Amino acid sequence: MQWVLTLFVIAAAFATVRPLGLSGRGLAVAVLLVVNSLALAARHLPEAKVPPRASLIWLTLAIVAAAALISVSRSGSSYLFAYFLVGHAGFRLPVRQAVTLAALSSLLCGGVLYFHFGPGHHELAWALGLTTGAPVVMGIVNRSRQRAVWAVIDAAESSERAARAEAQAAVLTERGRIARDVHDVLAHSLAGINMQLELADALIEAGDLEKVREANQKAHSLVKQSLEQAQWTVHTLREDALPLVGSLTALIESSGHRDALTVTGTVRDVSSRVTQNLLRIAQESLTNTARHAPGSEVRVELTFDAASTTLKVRNSPATRAVRAAVGSGMGLIGMRERVALLGGTITAGPVTEGPDEGGWQVEAVIPE
Incomplete structure (x- = not known):
């Protein structure tokens, strides 16, 4: 459309502006x-x-040339150049420069018509020349509109x-969560099963069949526990709601306590994320207890406060x-990551006083 208007103005000027020739005023x-x-x-x-x-110089000279064309021609639509050039100055230049050029165009074109420089357009009122500066407003508005777009x-x-x-970031976070779940389900369970199978091999060589059966039953128990933990993981990944107290009770009992x-x-419902992460922290703690403190007594406390939910495993x-046994080294790191994602805090260390002195807590x- 802009090109159509430009070509229309140029064609109208060549068709109407006179005199037009190859010598003299033409x-x-x-x-x-x-x-x-x-x-x-x-x-364009x-x-x-x-x-x-360069835009400022080009438009300034163009406006002077438009006023000069009005001065030397006797008739035609030469004034259209001034209108369109001033409008483009409002679009292309900063407001102060555009307004200055608009004022220059009005003074030059109005002066040419008022003082009748050259043959001029005697049939046109000099006030028409003053209006050549008006299109600057339209140019400024269009510029502001384009800037807004x-x-x-x-x-x-x-x-x-x-x-x-x-x-x-969400994908990376989810990958990290799945990695922790894989660690919790596979690393712990397989490490426990492997431990029981190694014990069974050693007992077979010693000929103690009763203890071999006991180790075999323990391995079967760990397999069952692993299946339950896998179900918990699937539920969590599917965002199914798990009852925290019931699931924690089942987890503790499956570990032999x-x-x-x-x-x-006061027991309350917590989000699936909180439930899943607290269960994983409890699982990690119970697995570490079985690995590093066999035969120890375990106590788990779950406290619901107004502002937080606290899990303590001692x-x-x-x-x-x-x-x-060689651990993966990811257990405590995984617990800290889980708690950090929920905006909570975690402490882990030896028990230094009380009946469990020498143990671990x-x-x-987790805040609400």
Whole structure:
């Protein structure tokens, strides 16, 4: 549409502006028509390719040329150049420079018609020349509108980039959560099963069949526990709601400790994320107890306060010989990561006083 308007103005000027020839005043009109046409066509150049200073010089000279064309021609639509050039100045230049050029156009064109420089347009009122500065308002409005559109587009692109970054972060967080679940389900269970099978091999060589059966039953128990833990993981990944107290009770009993759970405060429903992470912390603690403090007494406390949910797992010193075992080193790190994702705190360390002195305690506090 802009190109159509430009070509219309140029065609109308060449068709109507007179005199037009190859000598004398006709040649001057022809040269100024070409200059004005080129200046008007230049408004289609991208802003990025024309420096601001060059735009100011080009539009200033173009407005002077438009006023000169009105001066040397006797008739026609030469004044259209001034209107369109001033309007483009409002679009292309800063407001102060655009208004200055609009005032210059009004003074030059109005002065040409008022003082009748050259043959001029005697049938046109000099006030028409003053109105050539008016299109600057339209140009400024269009510029502001385009800037607003660009701002909206930039904001949309920024939002899209932020959404992509957030989605990528969510994917990485989910990968980390799944990695912790895989560690908890496989590493712990397989390590316990492997320990029992190694013990069974050693007992077979010693000929103690009763203890071999006991180790075999323990391995079967660990397999059953692993299946339950896998079910918990599937439920969590599917965001199924798990009852915290019931699931924690089942987990503790499957590890061989009965009546070890004490619940304090008013029991309430917590989110599936909190339930899943507290169960994993309890599982990690119980597995470490079985590995590093066999035969110890375990006490688990679950406390519901107004502002938080606290899980405390404490074990007494080992009562049986500790078999040398190499852990993955990810247990405590995984617990800290889980609690950090929920905005809570966790402490882990030896018990230094009380009946369980010499044992170990893990305490996780999850805020509401």
